[in-house]
Amino acid sequence: MQVVHTAKPRVVPRDRLMRLPDVEATTGCKKSTIYKLMKEGKFPHCVRITARMAAWPEAAVLGWAQDRIAGEVQENASTECRTMKDQTTEQAEQRPRRLERRCDDAGENA
Template sequence: MGEHLGKRLAEPRRVTRLIRLPEVMSRVGLGRSTIYRWMSEGRFPKPVQLGGHAVAWSEDDLDEWIAGKLN
């Protein structure tokens, strides 16, 4: 187990940017209602809870979703 932990610590940490709804809508070309409906249907990435009612989406998750739509 110690080797595994040491290996994880040696890897560089990748930090993903968190994106709020207005930028998400701009990037994917969808409106708020469609994004939330598709989330409930499992067709769009879920956001990360920031606290209170504030949420944001992982830039990596959105990039993967967009790439999947292009294929």
Template sequence: MADKEPERLLTIHGVCDQAGVRSSFIYERMKGGKFPQSIRVGRRAMWLQSEIQAWIQDKIRASRPGET
């Protein structure tokens, strides 16, 4: 049985680095429901890395119709 890797939490800086966008883009898309929502950890906003990676994969698929 393979061990599942633990979920990583990202700060806004980590999300910007992984997604290649600015924080203003992230917050704007979150308001419109087009970007994964953050979760509160204490006073910090954090994002699940798996949700950010899924968002990136969706954008790749959308930009390459017909590819698997």
């Protein structure tokens, strides 16, 4: 028996294009955050399919998500979260004081 074709077929990695709703569902980020991160160079850029249609390579989006899960997030992101948490705690502590002031003001005006 004689083999006519000895070269192995070229294997192309399977990838698909994800539209925005799929990207949002995969990352947990909304449209504005995705585009903001793209602009900052922190999220994979989209691929133009037509003049009015864009999509993201699935491998790039999943890779970005895996990097976040693996803890390869920049340290300033965790610092931002801590700062936001501190601000929220501070605001929560000030709420009862504001309510007390309003109640006192209402009592004086009555």
